Amino acid sequence: MESHIILIPDYIPSSPFVVDPFPTLKKSLVQPLDSINTPLGLLNFPYQNKKTDVKLSWDWQTITISKIVDGKQVQMPFTASVEWYLKKFHQRSWHKKFIETMQKEAKGDKKSRRGQMIEVVGVDIGRLGRASLRVSGNVNINGKMVFQDQELVRSTLNQTQNTHLEFDQKQNLNIQGKIGDRITVAMDQDSERDFDWENNIRISYEGHEDDIIQKVEAGNISLSLPSTKYVTFSGKNQGLFGIKAISKFGPVDITTIASIEKTKKAQSEWEGGGQSSTQQIRDVDWIKNRYFFIHPMFRNGLDTTLNNQDGQLKSVSIPPFYPIKDGRHSLGNIVVKNFELYKSINTNDANAMTGMAYIDPLNIADTNYVDENEEGSFIRLEQGTNYYVSPDLGFIRVREMVSQDILGCTFVLADRETGAIVLEVGT
Numbered sequence: 001m002e003s004h005i006i007l008i009p010d011y012i013p014s015s016p017f018v019v020d021p022f023p024t025l026k027k028s029l030v031q032p033l034d035s036i037n038t039p040l041g042l043l044n045f046p047y048q049n050k051k052t053d054v055k056l057s058w059d060w061q062t063i064t065i066s067k068i069v070d071g072k073q074v075q076m077p078f079t080a081s082v083e084w085y086l087k088k089f090h091q092r093s094w095h096k097k098f099i100e101t102m103q104k105e106a107k108g109d110k111k112s113r114r115g116q117m118i119e120v121v122g123v124d125i126g127r128l129g130r131a132s133l134r135v136s137g138n139v140n141i142n143g144k145m146v147f148q149d150q151e152l153v154r155s156t157l158n159q160t161q162n163t164h165l166e167f168d169q170k171q172n173l174n175i176q177g178k179i180g181d182r183i184t185v186a187m188d189q190d191s192e193r194d195f196d197w198e199n200n201i202r203i204s205y206e207g208h209e210d211d212i213i214q215k216v217e218a219g220n221i222s223l224s225l226p227s228t229k230y231v232t233f234s235g236k237n238q239g240l241f242g243i244k245a246i247s248k249f250g251p252v253d254i255t256t257i258a259s260i261e262k263t264k265k266a267q268s269e270w271e272g273g274g275q276s277s278t279q280q281i282r283d284v285d286w287i288k289n290r291y292f293f294i295h296p297m298f299r300n301g302l303d304t305t306l307n308n309q310d311g312q313l314k315s316v317s318i319p320p321f322y323p324i325k326d327g328r329h330s331l332g333n334i335v336v337k338n339f340e341l342y343k344s345i346n347t348n349d350a351n352a353m354t355g356m357a358y359i360d361p362l363n364i365a366d367t368n369y370v371d372e373n374e375e376g377s378f379i380r381l382e383q384g385t386n387y388y389v390s391p392d393l394g395f396i397r398v399r400e401m402v403s404q405d406i407l408g409c410t411f412v413l414a415d416r417e418t419g420a421i422v423l424e425v426g427t
Contacts, residue, residue: 015076017075017076018075018076018077018078019065019066019067019075019076019077019078020078021065021078021080021085021088022088022089022092049069049070049071050067050068050069051067051068051069052065052066052067052068053065053066053067053068054066056082060082061081061082062079062080062081062082063079063080063081063082063085064077064078064079065077065078065079066078117134117135117136117174117176118134118135118136119132119133119134121133129179129180129181130178130180131177131178131179131180132177132178133175133176133177134175134176134177135173135174135175135176136173136174137171137172137173137174138171138172139169139170139171139172139173140169140170140171141167141168141169141170142167142168142169143165143166143167143168144165144166145163145164145165145166146163146164146165146166147163169191170191170192171189171190171191172189172190172191172192173187173188173189173190174186174187174188174189175187181206182205182206182207183203183204183205184203184204184205184206185202185203186200186201186202186203186204187200187201187202188200188201200219200220201219201220202217202218202219202220202221203217203218203219204216204217204218205217211248212247212248212249213245213246213247214246214247214248215245215246216243216244216245216246217243217244217245218242218243218244219241220240220241221240221241221242221243221244221257221259222240240257240259240260241259241260242257242258242259242260243257243258243259244256244257244258244259245257288401289401289402289403290397290398290401290402291395291396291397292395292396292398292407293321293394293395294336294339294389294394294395294396294409294411295394295425297318297394298318298321298393298394298395299320299321300320301318301319301320301321302316302317302318303316303317303318304316306422306423308420308421308422308423309421309424314415314420314422315333316332316333316334316413316422316423317332317333317334318332318333318334318394319331319332321393321395329393331392331393331416332416333415333416333417334413334414334415334416334422335391335392335413335414335415335416336389336390336391336392336394336411336412336413336414337391337411337412337413337414338410338411338412339383339389339391339396339409339410339411339412340380340409340410340411341380341381341383341386341387341389341396341407341408341409342355342357342378342379342380342381342407342408342409343378343379343381343402343405343406343407343408344357344374344376344377344378344405344406344407344408345376345377345378345379345405346377349377349379351379351380352377352378352379353377353378353379353380354375354376354377354378355375355376355378355408356373356374356375357373357374357375357376357378357406357407357408358373359372359373361425361426362425374406376406378406378408381398385399386398386399386400387399396409408426409425409426410425410426410427411425411426412424412425413425
């Protein structure tokens with residue numbers, strides 16, 4: 001019995017008269033059906049019943065595709081080998097999937113797409129699972145042509161001109177490989193890092209839950225020691241290069257590590273040289289023209305008797321401002337009340353008043369201060385806003401430094417216990 005082998009070419013030319021085995025749906029602007037919810041039957045096409053018939057030969061060598069419209073064949077049937085058809089079918093499917101993936105819009109903005117990795121290799125390895133290699137990062141290469149004219153510094157004729165190319169390459173790569181569901185390879189490399197040991201490479205193996213060996217790591221590893229009931233110290237050591245294994249025997253966890261710690265040591269010495277000097281600053285010179293005593297009696301102290309408004313003699317005892325006893329100033333039997341502070345101005349102000357400022361208001365007729373008494377325009381300052389007064393120690397602190405301005409004040413000295421007026425200064 002003779003056998004015949006039918007040779008079918010790998011490539012079969014296409015024709016509009018032959019059925020297309022891989023038809024593509026052409027987009028059209030024509031609406032072939034009614035666009036309303038309830039069709040009115042205004043559009044009627046003669047071709048209503050379309051049918052595609054696919055047949056395989058008895059030996060699974062050939063495939064035949066036919067198209068029938070209303071019971072009639074409008075094109076010649078397509079026949080090809082099954083191997084060729086499946087090969088072309090997978091190629092078109094892969095190409096279509098690739099185009100859809102590349103044209104698919106990523107969700108979110110650019111920040112959400114950072115860190116995504118591209119799978120460059122993916123292979124099924126049977127019972128071991130799947131092997132894949134994914135890469136993310138960037139590589140920048142910059143080049144420039146440098147032309148140097150060395151006429152002024154040449155030593156030979158050939159060194160007069162020098163033209164060369166300079167390249168600057170920067171890369172930041174993150175590579176992750178996976179073999180099955182247990183073995184993982186990870187590499188992190190950046191050319192801009194200061195030290196080589198900051199670039200990491202690690203190979204890890206993870207066992208199942210019931211395995212004795214739970215995890216094995218090789219490459220850049222770290223060691224973490226948690227605190228226990230008897231050991232209160234807990235530390236973490238990074239920058240190690242070696243092998244670490246984690247095993248489990250029932251309730252006991254064992255960590256084994258063999259590594260080389262990469263460090264960088266540097267030593268520097270400094271010798272200082274200099275001179276020291278001492279400068280003494282008096283307390284009254286620390287902040288000038290902001291603190292003032294109301295009267296010299298509060299600075300130097302006073303023990304005397306004065307006639308009050310009722311004509312009675314009143315003992316006045318004011319201790320000097322210094323020295324300080326036990327870190328505190330001593331207080332006398334006199335307190336300052338009804339204090340008002342005025343400052344001279346050189347401009348026109350509706351609130352200004354004309355007055356005379358005396359050096360010694362208690363002795364206006366004293367001829368020693370006639371030339372120093374000043375007459376002019378004054379404005380009243382607000383206590384708590386422009387200045388602060390200490391009624392017990394008899395001094396004021398102004399908010400702004402006084403340079404060329406004249407300060408004048410009026411106040412009343414009263415007994416600390418009874419409140420009776422002892423002396424009234426200024427009006």
